[in-house]
Every structure is written in structure tokens, then in C-alpha cells.
Amino acid sequence: MVVDEVTDGSLDRLFHALADTTRRDILRRCVQGELSVSRLAEAYPMSFAAVQKHVTVLERAGLVTKQRRGREQLVLTEPEAVARARQALDELEALWRGRVERMSHLLAQDPRTADHDPQEGQDR
């Protein structure tokens, strides 16, 4: 359950893998059901080798794994990797909320009048 040690390098690879339209689309397709690399490649206007490289990038980022089935290689998504990316974004937002909170503290030096929240509410 412990999301094992998110290093800088792993986050670099994660976000880099997500930073390409084709790769995000591959993820969307595979997240709905495993596909072989060949089947995937049929969907894009590029060579099989190019799609293969994209899958490799996703794989090194931990976003997918491959599993042999006969002569095919099925691409399986790893939802936990998405969770790791989200965790990094959450951390940023937490910092931001922290700042807002500190600012509120400064604005309301007297704890008794510390009704907080100057309009910067939450999204979700």
C-alpha cells in the first residue's frame, strides 16, 4: 500500500511519458482492455516501431507492463502509476493551500477574529 519511494527520476519519467498525445491515447486504449502492440499500431499513422518505442516509454515510466500471449505482447495498464503522478500534483496543491492558510493567518493576527477563507475556495 505504501506507494514505494517516488524519486525525482521516476517522476521525470512519469510526466514525460504523459507529455505526448499519442502515448496518452495508447494509455486510454489499453486502460479499457489489453491490446497487443500490433493492434495498437494499427490505430496510428506511424510505423510499428514508432508505436513500440512509445510503449517502451510508457513501460519505463511504470504506466504499463507487457505480458506475452503466444507471439503477441499484450500491453497492460498500471493504474498505480497514475496514482503516483496524482500524488505529486496533490503535494503541489497542498503547498499552495498551505500558503493560502499562512496568508490568512497573517491577515487575521488575532486568533479570535480568524474567520478564514478569502474566496479562494476548493475545486474538485
Next chain:
Amino acid sequence: MVVDEVTDGSLDRLFHALADTTRRDILRRCVQGELSVSRLAEAYPMSFAAVQKHVTVLERAGLVTKQRRGREQLVLTEPEAVARARQALDELEALWRGRVERMSHLLAQDPRTADHDPQEGQDR
């Protein structure tokens, strides 16, 4: 509420901007309080120009904006951009959950109806 039209290109820029340790660190620093580019540059073992370029990448991704104060340029974070990235990840997770749900459906059904579509018509 409506997060204005997330295009492929904007997501590319967003995730690309996040795919670098230095840039994520810049975000963390700026999210806690605005800093000038010079002050930021003091924190990293690289030239001022390099940091300037990183800030430009963050800016084109919509993650920060710059605001002049005298001769300084303050870097301000834009939390909504982080929210856009999160939305993209949420969408992926939703697809994944959807698959699980469909799989449960299939398991509850007659096995003979469980056919896979060989060529889902998609084009470009």
C-alpha cells in the same frame, strides 16, 4: 467549474513542464510565495539563463505567470493549471474504473456474449 477546453497541445506542454525535477522544484518554491527569477536562480547550480528558460517552459504551460515589480519579474503560480493536469489523470482513472465495471458485467453475463471487437473503427 468548466475548465476551459483542454487541448492535446496544452496537455503536452503541461506534462512536459512537469517532467523535470528543476521545474517541479521551481513550482514548489513559487507556490509558497512569489520569487523573482534572480532569486530563483540563486537556488540552482546552473546559469541564470537556464533558470529563465525553465520559467519560460512553465509559463507556456500555464503553470506560472510573471508580473513586473520594478526591475524584478515575480513568478506567480497558477494552481488551476495543476487542476487541469489532475483532470486528465482523473479521466484515465475513470476509464479504468469503467473497464472494471464492464468486466463485472461480463462476468455476470452469458459467456457467449463476451466477444471482443476486432476492428473498432477509428480514424483520424
Next chain:
DNA sequence: TTCATCTACAACCATTTGGTTGTACGTTAG
């Protein structure tokens, strides 16, 4: 076996990235 399919990977190429240095310009402090 023979043949078609799926995958792996090398070699190559153009473009982008991430860094550097150098120069120029606006602004603030003395």
C-alpha cells in the same frame, strides 16, 4: 516444413531540449 505474423532492435536522421556564454536594455541606487 514453410509461410505469415508479431516482436525486438540497430542504424540513421531531423528536431527539440537543456545547458552554456555573451550582449543589450530598462530600472533602481548612490
Next chain:
DNA sequence: CTAACGTACAACCAAATGGTTGTAGATGAA
């Protein structure tokens, strides 16, 4: 005014990216 500071931007470079083609190895089908 002059000097120092903060910024902008160009030119350059090595390395990584994203694509190509070609070749070769496994595997399944006939």
C-alpha cells in the same frame, strides 16, 4: 549621471526525442 542589478534574447553545443527503414528471431498456422 553612473554603476549595479535584473531581465531578455541570440548564438552555440551536446544529448535526447520522435520518427524512419531494415534485419533478424520467435511463434502459430497450413
